[in-house]
Amino acid sequence: MKIRRFFGKDMREALSQVKAELGSDAVIMSNRKVADGIELVAAYDKEPEAKLSVSKPAQKAASTPQQQPMPSLSEIIGDDGPDSLKALLEKQHGGKNQSATKASAYKDEARPVGGNPQHANDIASHLDFSEAFIDEVESTPAADSFPSHQAASIDDSNTQSSGELAQIKEELASLRNVLQHQVADLMEAKQRRQQPVHHYLIQRLTDMGLSHSLASQLISYTPAHYNERDAWVYLLNLLANRINVTGNDILTQQGAVALVGPTGTGKTTTVAKLAARYAQKYGADSVAMITIDTYRIAAFEQLATYGKIIGCTVRKAQSSEELADLLFQLRHKRLVLIDTAGFSQRDSRLIKQIQQFENGQMQPVKKYLVAQANTQYPALQRIIEAYDGIELNGCIFTKLDECYSLGEVLSAAVEYQLPVSYVTDGQKVPEDIKVAEAKSLVSAAAKLYKKYGLNHTSSNNVIRTARAV
Known part of the structure; x- marks a missing residue:
């Protein structure tokens, strides 16, 4: 047995050389990757007949490979399929159920013209085209193999x-x-x-401002035999039972309370209203106000003006250490109200401001969210989620006098289980602040829907087509 080495830039070229020079009777002994491509070691017993029976044009093509294209692997094994090892491997994996049929087809097509029919069997038995062999070659890094x-x-x-x-x-x-x-x-x-009545009621609840998910939950508890009016009253009462209110908790308790929330929600005015109410009940010496709003111009001056009118103490803190010192100095006060700076829920400074209340040296501070009642429902969701990392003791809804719908804030309070403490409906201090009541809120939402939400009450101005164009 004689052994010869063949070098090719890839497996296709190396196999072509083995086929062209040694014929079908060659046996592949080993293969490995080298710097320039693939090295094959083939063994044969005698000079192959295929080399002697090659025609002159074929010998000329083999002697001058640069002038004629290199024979492909498909031409060697007699396959009309893909012309790459990777494609051949994919075809082999995809055709396992028909492997016997394809193997016979390969043997029939691989018979050389004028040669022995046994050559196809020799190729299948001697040339190693197994999946393990091809996987070994295909696993070679692209920089070495190609x-x-x-x-x-x-x-x-x-x-x-x-x-x-x-x-x-x-x-x-x-x-x-x-x-x-x-x-x-x-x-x-x-x-x-x-259920036509249920569908109609869901439509009314969503028009009132409630979210579709909350409206569907309420409808699922409505008895099927109720008529339209009874079902509507039942739904409003059910919604009122779902709203959690805290009562007059701020003005009946002691300690430190901070009002947090986005900009423009009326936190400073609400602090002044609560301080005035507390001063009316317990005296001006029992309440104090602190502002940590160092961003808004004249924020401290505005709160100081309210303090002069009420007759209570007003202080300013620019850091968490100063806030802790002020709270310690004002520890004899029954109630200390803290006014915070207003930031957007997407502002990173909001988180830093909240972290001021997590100082270990500071006495516990209760936090209440202040939000406008006329805020869109998606915005309310983002605002509440921005304060998800801290514990909110309740919320205060402001500017009810500017609302055309209250269903959005009620949905947010119910779905996020946020207790409602107070509502404000004007700028007067301290008159325009009320303790939140569930039935009053639902009744106000139903009245606003009846006044502005129904088709026969909403003002739909007909616009001329020519003017619109």
Whole structure:
């Protein structure tokens, strides 16, 4: 037995050399990667007949490989399929259930013209095209196995395939959304036919400002035999029972209370209203006000003006250490109200301000969220989620006199289980502040819906087509 070595830039070229020089009877002894490509070690017993029977044009093509294209692996094994080892491997994996049929087809097609039919069997038995052999070659890094231009072409192909796959996923997601929308419409139409009163009431609750999820929950508890009016009254009472109120907790307790919330919600005015009410009940010496709003111009001067009118102490703190010192100095006061700076819920300074109350040397401070009652429901969600890291003892809804709908704030209070303490409906100090009551809030929401939400009460101005254009 004689042994020869063959070198090629890839497995395809090395196998082509073995086939061309040694014929079908060669046995692949080993393979390994080298710096320039692949090295194959082949063994043979005698000079192959295939080499002697090669025609002159074939010998000329073998002697001058630069003038004629190199025979591909598909031409060697007689396969019309893909012309790369990776594609061949994928085809082998995908066709395991029909391996016997494909093997016979390969044997029939691999018969050389004018040669022995047994050559196909020799190729299948001698040339090692097993999956383990191909996996070993394919696992070689691209920089060692392929030239740079071939590696770049493979990267471009992979990038293009990734882009096509992302586009397919996007189209499938779009189709899924369309199907979900259509199915939801069908289900809604079915429920509308089966329970027309419930569907009408859900529509009224959502028009009042409640979220669709909360409206669906309330409807699920409504008895089916109720008529429209009885069901509506039942829903309003059920909504009032879901709202948690704290009562007059700030003005009946002692300690330190901080009002937090976004800018423009009326925190300073609310602090002054609470201080004035507390001074009326326990005296001006029993209450004090502190502001840590060092960002807004004349914030301290505004609170100091209220303090002069009320007759209570007003202080300013610029850091958590100063706030802790002031709280210690004012520890003899029954109630200390802290006015904070107003930031957007997306402002990072909001978190830093909240961290001032987590000082270990500071006495416990109760925190109440101040939010406008006319805020959009998505904005209310973001505001409450911004304070998710701290414990809120309650909330105060301001500017009820500027609202056209109250369902949004009621939905936020119910869904986030946020207790409601007070509501304000004007700028007068201290008159325009009231203790929150669940039935009063629901009644106010129903009145606003009746006044502004119904079709026959809303002002729909007809615009001329020509003017609109």
